[in-house]
Each structure stands twice: as C-alpha cells, then as structure tokens.
Amino acid sequence: MRIRDFSRPTTLNEDRLFGQVAQKLAVAIISGRIHAGELLPNEDDLRADISVSRTAYREAVKVLTAKGLVEARPRSGTRAAPRERWNLLDPDVLSWHLEADPNEKFIRDLFELRRFVEPSAARLAAQRRSAADIARIEAAYRGMVENPPYAEVTIRADLAFHEAIFAAAQNAALQCLASAVAATLQWSMLLKTGDEAAYVESLPDHEHVLTAIVERDGDLAAARMAGLVIDSLNTTLASLGSEVPEAKIARIKHTK
Amino acid sequence: MRIRDFSRPTTLNEDRLFGQVAQKLAVAIISGRIHAGELLPNEDDLRADISVSRTAYREAVKVLTAKGLVEARPRSGTRAAPRERWNLLDPDVLSWHLEADPNEKFIRDLFELRRFVEPSAARLAAQRRSAADIARIEAAYRGMVENPPYAEVTIRADLAFHEAIFAAAQNAALQCLASAVAATLQWSMLLKTGDEAAYVESLPDHEHVLTAIVERDGDLAAARMAGLVIDSLNTTLASLGSEVPEAKIARIKHTK
DNA sequence: CTTTCTCTAATCGTATGACTTTATCGCAGG
DNA sequence: CCTGCGATAAAGTCATACGATTAGAGAAAG
Secondary structure, eight states, X not given: OOOOSOSSOOSSOTTSHHHHHHHHHHHHHHTTSSOSSBOSSTTTHHHHHSOOOHHHHHHHHHHHHHTTSEEEETTTEEEEOOGGGSOTTSHHHHHHHHHSOXXXXXXXXXXXXXXXXXXXXXXXXXXXXXXHHHHHHHHHHHHHHSSOTTOHHHHHHHHHHHHHHHHHTTOHHHXXXXXXXXXXXXXXXXXXXXXXXXXXXXXXXXXHHHHHHHTTOHHHHHHHXXXXXXXXXXXXXXXXXXXXXXXXXXXXXXXX | OXXXXXXXXXXXXXXXXXXXXXXXHHHHHHTTSSOSSBOTTTTTHHHHHSOOOHHHHHHHHHHHHHTTSEEEETTTEEEEOOGGGSOTTXXXXXXXXXXXXXXXXXXXXXXXXXXXXXXXXXXXXXXXXXXXXXXXXXXHHHXXXXXXXXXXXXXXXXXXXXXXXXXXXXXXXXXXXXHHHHHHHHHHHHXXXXXXXXXXXXXXXHHHHHHHHHTTOHHHHHHHHHHHHHHHHHHHHHHTXXXXXXXXXXXXXXXX
C-alpha cells in the first residue's frame, strides 16, 4: 500500500478499466518482471486476472506506447521497450515507479536532477513571484507546520510548497519537472516514515526558502533550496541504508 | 514543411491511422485552434477529413489523454485540457509544437530550462564519461564540421552531439530532457536557416566543450556549454525578431 | 552449401454495432 | 428553495470480423 495520486491529478483515470490494465502492465515492466522482450502475457493471462476485452487491452497498450514503455509492431508483437525510451519524467510513469520496488540508482538520478533544477526554479521564483504566488507558498508552508508529520495533509502540503515555487517561476517547461520533484518527495516519505526528527528539522529550512523568495533574493533562495534538496537526499539515502559520502561533499559546494 | 522525427524515434507511429489523427488533433490543440473547451469536432468532422472509425479515433484520444492534452469524462465529453496539464516535455508533444506556429514565450522557456540543465549535464559528462562516450561525441562533432550548414545530416549531427553529452552524464532522468534540448535546436534551425555565419561561429564552441569533457574538466565544460546555450538563444530570438537584452546580460553572468 | 526469393501465418490495425456505465440536467415532489 | 429521482448524452466496454504488415520458414536458384 503506497501513497498515490498526489501532485497534479493524472488524467489517466484509474478506476477506468483500461487504466487498471495500463497500470498493471506498467508496473510489471518497470519492476522488471517483464524485460525488454516479448510483452503481452499472451493476451489471455490478462483475461485470467481481469476479464477484459480486446478494446480495453488495446487502449491500455496505446497509453503505454504514448509513454514509451512498449513498442508495438505488426508481426513481431508488442514488446516492452528498453529503459532509454521510457518517458521517465511523465507523471504517470513516475507514479508507477512508486508502485514498484525502490530503484536506488533511479532515486539518486531524480535527486540529482532536482538538485540542478529546483534551486534555479527558486531563483526565478524570487525574481518573478507575484503576491498571489507568495500567498500560495505561505499557505502550503502553514499546512506543513500545522499538521502532524507524515500525515496525508502534511505530505500534500509539502508537495504543494514545492509546486507553488515552480509555479511562481513562470516557466511552463520548468514546471513540468514539478512532478519529478514530487516523486522524490514521495520516495522520501515512503522510505523514512517515522523519522519525525528529520522532518521537523527541515521545517525552518523551508521557511528560510520562503523568506528569501519574499525578499526577492534570488541567489539566497537558490542556495537555501539547494541545501534543502541535499538534506533530503541524505536522509532519504540513509533510510535506504547506503553510504552517501559524495552527496555530503556536494552540499558544502552548493550552499557555499 | 518542417524538420521532423529527429532525436529518438517516437514510438507513436505516424503512418498508422490513429497516429495521424492524434497528430492532427494535437496540433489543433497546441496551436490554439481548439481552446480548453469542447474538443471532438463532433466526431463527424473528423470523418470529413479522413474517414476514420471510432476505434482509430478513440485510440488517438487515448494517446492524447496519456500526454495530458485532453480529458475525457463520461457525460460532459472530451475536452482539450488547460496548458498546465500538458506534458510539455514529452517528445511527441514537443515535436507537435514544431508543427504549430512558434510560440515565443514557450521557446524562451525551453531555452531557459536548457540553460539550467545542459551545463550541469556537461559537467557530469566530464566527470563520468567513458572512452565510448567520447567517441560518440567526437563522431557527432565531426558530422557537424564535415557537412554543409543546415543540411539534414548536419542538424542530425548537432542533435546527436548534445544527446551524446547527456548520455555520458549517466543519469536516466536527466537524459529525458535531451528531447527538450533537441526541440530548441530544431526551433533554431527552423527560424534561422540561411544564417550560416552564426552556425559556423558556433563550431569552435562545440569543439571547446568537447575538449573540456575529454580533459575531465567539469567546471570548464559547464561554463562553455552555458555559453553555447546563451549564444544559441540570442541568435534564435534575433531571428524571431525580438530584442533580448536580458539574455545577453545572462551570458556574462554564466560564463564569467 | 549459401544466397535469394516467395509465400504463409501470426499479429497488430481498423471497422462496426450493440450494450453498459457514468454523471449531468431538468423535472417533480417535498 | 431544497431534495431527489429519473431521463439522457457521452464515454467506456464488449464482441466480431476483416485488412495490412512483416518475421520467418521453406522453396528455388546459384
């Protein structure tokens, strides 16, 4: 049982039949149960799980094709695509990753990306934010403070905090990466539930980011956001049970 | 007539019927001919263009749903989604943008994203590159030098150059942004075909990035890549016929 | 024995029509 | 004015049939 459906609501309806099939197949591919070989558990094993018509099945496959997870060719069949082709930043693909087992390398990759992107987003937010943006970020921050750690509302507020900053940056392309950030946050929550200390410690850091944005100090906002990301990575990887010397060095470098 | 199908081959087959329908609808939505209101030109106007069955139409819609362009609800109909929901970084969505009229704000957004991301990618590439990576980047660079400017092979080589650098960075999530970079490059090509001077001038800059990566100098590679991006933005926006004072200031800041 | 060609068969793609589910809207009743 | 219930429109699902494409086997040629 996992957290799901936060961030922006994925248009791919999950209580629709084809959506369930898509999810089932996607998780099977992402988790590696289906390699880059033949997909389609013979189209009949599917019928075993849930009795679905060819229509529903095909529409599910179309969704997966659109996200790069599978490739269908006339005679050879529908195959699971190699990982390089997956749209890893697609919100659905990211959320399906949460259903599979944690893939440490991928989580690191996501955090690394976030480390490059989110400080820049914070800088832009500081430069471009409107009063409404501030209100939105503040509201999210209050949601984080006023609710118990790791409650659903709290997590939602955390996601909203980061998303609001992206929104304030006024860059549509950049904003699409908010779902990737949301994914890293959810990984954190999944992995370190119970470690309330780390969460509480991060609260002031969030506030500092907020004040930097309010004061329109781009460099400061970026630096503080970088610190936030690094800390998050460290505690997350710690929960994952691995050493992270390199990341710790990086923090010093980025926050100066 | 536009450049198309570079970068990684999109799995969404264009000579398949549902693919054509998807593209047609997507371009209509992206170009703004269909607003965030009712989609579905009544399912019959489509039959006017190309006579398509409900099956093909529905599968096309599923693809668009998967990419966030439309939302279908039982009673109210299938509507074009608001832009915030689009997966702007999806390779197909990006390439569909190339079919629509240039949207200056979006092009700027893409370049801005690229400015944040690609230097970091270059830095990682310098730190992590293998001999094979170098060979791939070099081969692409040679393709750029040895062919006439703006020829198809040349453009392809340019895209390959940048993509190879992303590959060398060894970060799957980051690599997904290569298609966004490819999109900006294609916009450049579309807008400033004929300006051979700008292209020829950029060649040494590419070579400098390459040598920095060869020498494993991360900071240098990042700085040089940043310069490349800014130059590209400037000449591109110039062709678009607008002033770009702010971007020029940025260059000084980033290359230091 | 190797190469090339053709032809088959498996699989995806497309077409149709009927039926089910969902949720909106309007009317009737409280 | 509010409440609820049923008509209704649109998407969703199912079943079936046929067409298009091509991998791969087997035949024919060298």
